[in-house]
Amino acid sequence: MALKVIALAALVAVALARPESTPSYGYGATTPSSGPAKYDFNYAVNDPPSGNDFGHQEARDGPNTQGSYYVLLPDGRLQKVAYTVNGDSGYVADVTYEGDASTPRPYTSSPYTPAPHYA
Template sequence: MFFKVALMVAMASATLAFPSDPYGPPHPVYKDEPMPYNYAYAVNDPYAGTDFGQNEDSDGNIVKGSYTVQLPDGRKQTVSYVADHYNGYQADVSYYGEARYPHEYGPPITFPPQHPYKPQPSYH
């Protein structure tokens, strides 16, 4: 008899632990207020041939920015953009310089690292 009562109590508590309508209305979602920000970075390493960067500004509603990358043919590509929730992403792409192509094709040129990584021992 004690086993039956314990089983009934366990079943009742398990039933009450779950919500009666799992497909009920969703919990409200609170969005944070938009926050203004800006950032920029640039990398220029003539030895390795890398030259790229980006900058971006936002007032919390509209994002404006541009990024630049050096293309394999020698031109520099710049993409200026504006994005918001009403007009979406709008980009303007421009190129600087003239495309150059090699007269002879061969294996790609690679450069060994200047200073190989040598981890230092940690004495903690």
């Protein structure tokens, strides 16, 4: 009988501890930080010893975006992509290449020479 009373008391305690209303996680009013997107950025990397040459720039004002990026391809050409996104028009890109493609030289390593062994 005592076990039934304890179980009933625990059930009542759990029921009373439950919050009366669940919190709302809806979206609030538009604030300056959640208004239309507006930004402008760019970066570039040019490191001749490693062969890295690439960059990107983009500007956005609300639903309109325009930008470009470029990369030095392994065949020696420079690939440039200019793009726009105007509202719901989707991504529209114009791809161009500069330079002539060439076959990269194959990697040649020096023959393996084992380290000297000292007795």
